[in-house]
Amino acid sequence: MVGESTRLRGNMLTRSSNRQGPGRIPLEGAAAKVRIQGVSYWYSGKASLEGVTMEVPDKAVTVVFGPAGGGKTTLLRLINRLNDMVDDTHMTGRILLDGEDIYAPATDVSRLRRRVGMVFALPLALPGTVRDNVLYGPRMAGERDTSRLSDIVERSLQQAALWAEVRDRLDTPALSLSGGQQQRLCIARSLALEPEVLLLDEPTSGLDPISTAKVEESLFELRDRYAVVIVPHSVQQAARVADYAAFFLSGELVERGSGPQVFTSPRDRRTEDYVTGRFG
Amino acid sequence: MSRSLLQTLGFILLGVVAMIVVAPILLVVGTIVARGISAINWEFISSMPRGGMREGGILPAIVGTLLLTLGTALVAVPIGVGGAIYLSEYARDTRLTRAIRLAIVNLAGIPSIVYGLFGLGMFVLFLRFGTSILAGSLTLAIMTLPVIISTAEEALRAVPQDFRTVSASLGGSRWQAVQHIVLPQALPGIITGVILGLLRAAGETAPILFTVAAFYLPRLPSSPLDQTMALPYHLYVITTQVPGMPLSVQYGTAFVLLALVLSLNIVATVIRSHFRRRRQW
Numbered sequence: 001m002v003g004e005s006t007r008l009r010g011n012m013l014t015r016s017s018n019r020q021g022p023g024r025i026p027l028e029g030a031a032a033k034v035r036i037q038g039v040s041y042w043y044s045g046k047a048s049l050e051g052v053t054m055e056v057p058d059k060a061v062t063v064v065f066g067p068a069g070g071g072k073t074t075l076l077r078l079i080n081r082l083n084d085m086v087d088d089t090h091m092t093g094r095i096l097l098d099g100e101d102i103y104a105p106a107t108d109v110s111r112l113r114r115r116v117g118m119v120f121a122l123p124l125a126l127p128g129t130v131r132d133n134v135l136y137g138p139r140m141a142g143e144r145d146t147s148r149l150s151d152i153v154e155r156s157l158q159q160a161a162l163w164a165e166v167r168d169r170l171d172t173p174a175l176s177l178s179g180g181q182q183q184r185l186c187i188a189r190s191l192a193l194e195p196e197v198l199l200l201d202e203p204t205s206g207l208d209p210i211s212t213a214k215v216e217e218s219l220f221e222l223r224d225r226y227a228v229v230i231v232p233h234s235v236q237q238a239a240r241v242a243d244y245a246a247f248f249l250s251g252e253l254v255e256r257g258s259g260p261q262v263f264t265s266p267r268d269r270r271t272e273d274y275v276t277g278r279f280g
Numbered sequence: 281m282s283r284s285l286l287q288t289l290g291f292i293l294l295g296v297v298a299m300i301v302v303a304p305i306l307l308v309v310g311t312i313v314a315r316g317i318s319a320i321n322w323e324f325i326s327s328m329p330r331g332g333m334r335e336g337g338i339l340p341a342i343v344g345t346l347l348l349t350l351g352t353a354l355v356a357v358p359i360g361v362g363g364a365i366y367l368s369e370y371a372r373d374t375r376l377t378r379a380i381r382l383a384i385v386n387l388a389g390i391p392s393i394v395y396g397l398f399g400l401g402m403f404v405l406f407l408r409f410g411t412s413i414l415a416g417s418l419t420l421a422i423m424t425l426p427v428i429i430s431t432a433e434e435a436l437r438a439v440p441q442d443f444r445t446v447s448a449s450l451g452g453s454r455w456q457a458v459q460h461i462v463l464p465q466a467l468p469g470i471i472t473g474v475i476l477g478l479l480r481a482a483g484e485t486a487p488i489l490f491t492v493a494a495f496y497l498p499r500l501p502s503s504p505l506d507q508t509m510a511l512p513y514h515l516y517v518i519t520t521q522v523p524g525m526p527l528s529v530q531y532g533t534a535f536v537l538l539a540l541v542l543s544l545n546i547v548a549t550v551i552r553s554h555f556r557r558r559r560q561w
Contacts, residue, residue: 082449087372114451124442127465137450140460193451 039093066248117190123182125174160188180211319532344508351417360428416492431473468555
């Protein structure tokens with residue numbers, strides 16, 4: 001396991017040598033896009049998050065990782081208020097986007113979700129063509145201008161590193177794409193709305209290594225533009241992509257810091273045990 | 281007894297049971313076709329009845345049944361599908377929605393003659409629509425609503441929740457998800473339910489008995505407030521109320537009703553299988 005994590009660090013350093021790599025900005029100096037303040041959350045009376053306070057820096061990748069059932073997905077779904085769709089839940093604390101409380105009564109939830117995009121664990125293509133999928137968000141937002149819509153299709157697919165593969169297949173059913181392509185299509189679909197924050201919930205969990213590499217590659221394209229929050233599907237992936245990392249265990253935020261710090265010199269014993277593979 | 285012998289006996293038994301289910305259908309359809317087909321000609325389906333309904337055709341009954349079915353659809357489909365959308369997409373599990381569901385289940389269990397009496401009291405007398413296509417259609421619509429609501433709700437619920445989640449995550453409102461994803465995906469199931477509900481309405485006698493059906497009216501209706509003849513009631517009349525009625529006319533009328541209902545049924549099946557092949561989940 002020591003060898004494994006050394007190799008990972010090697011990968012990470014290679015990445016950071018040719019571009020601004022993980023941990024390029026110290027945590028304290030980063031501009032916070034999202035502030036999560038003392039958030040606790042319950043499903044049917046059962047606690048899922050307990051007193052979580054953390055910041056999501058702008059224009060960087062924040063990794064939220066930890067064993068299953070730690071509340072990572074719940075945290076993501078609170079940032080775009082997707083958990084509004086779930087019955088019998090209770091929340092305390094505040095979540096601020098650019099300083100504004102997103103749970104304030106005046107919040108336009110549709111607008112919030114256009115600003116905070118989300119990609120799910122499974123590639124959930126909507127019925128219809130590749131183009132329909134990319135344009136679903138803009139169309140629902142009322143965009144009708146054909147030339148602008150076709151610009152959106154090309155830009156979004158390019159950002160998701162999918163354009164070259166599907167440029168001739170825009171009008172074929174989205175489900176005719178491979179799993180990896182569908183997941184990048186889902187990323188493109190979120191990007192079509194030009195969100196400010198992008199939430200990725202284990203976006204590569206159902207994908208083969210090559211597709212995973214491609215999705216990660218598109219993530220590196222995105223980190224300079226968006227506040228990206230990702231729940232990785234493995235510690236290895238977490239270490240590869242993290243500018244910042246937050247370790248969750250049983251609904252509690254155990255530790256957060258810059259990627260290299262959390263993965264190479266964790267402060268908390270539990271983080272260290274998880275990162276080095278002693279449990280999880 | 282050896283296991284394989286037991287199994288063979290089981291197969292035979294189940295086969296016999298299946299035959300028992302199929303046999304009456306074949307017998308009914310076979311008898312009606314065999315005895316009724318000789319009465320079917322262009323005059324029979326395109327002219328007015330004559331000679332105390334013993335001669336001529338059954339055009340007003342055919343037209344009446346088609347109009348009643350259309351009227352039922354106009355009332356029951358928007359209300360039924362709208363109600364199903366509300367129950368499936370908007371309603372939370374509250375005491376009110378539970379009461380609504382209970383009402384729907386109970387409506388489905390009410391005998392059709394009770395609907396007929398309700399229609400008489402409510403539409404014919406209280407709302408003063410008189411014995412009319414309007415009153416009959418409304419009565420049939422109320423009878424059909426539970427079928428349409430419950431099949432449509434089931435079809436809507438069968439659309440994966442993930443589609444709604446994705447739509448919401450892209451800033452789509454609940455209604456946009458319904459309009460652009462859920463409803464189109466559920467449409468085949470809804471259409472099937474609608475057709476099955478309308479089939480039942482087209483074949484019913486009791487609800488139209490007091491609300492619309494005319495014993496003998498050899499002309500076509502000219503307004504929704506007119507009475508009309510209708511196939512099921514006409515069949516009842518000519519088989520029980522008119523002495524000396526030729527058997528071929530009775531079976532011929534049954535044949536036309538059966539053909540109408542079966543062809544709608546086939547349409548429903550075709551639509552369902554067509555869309556099922558195109559469905560993506």
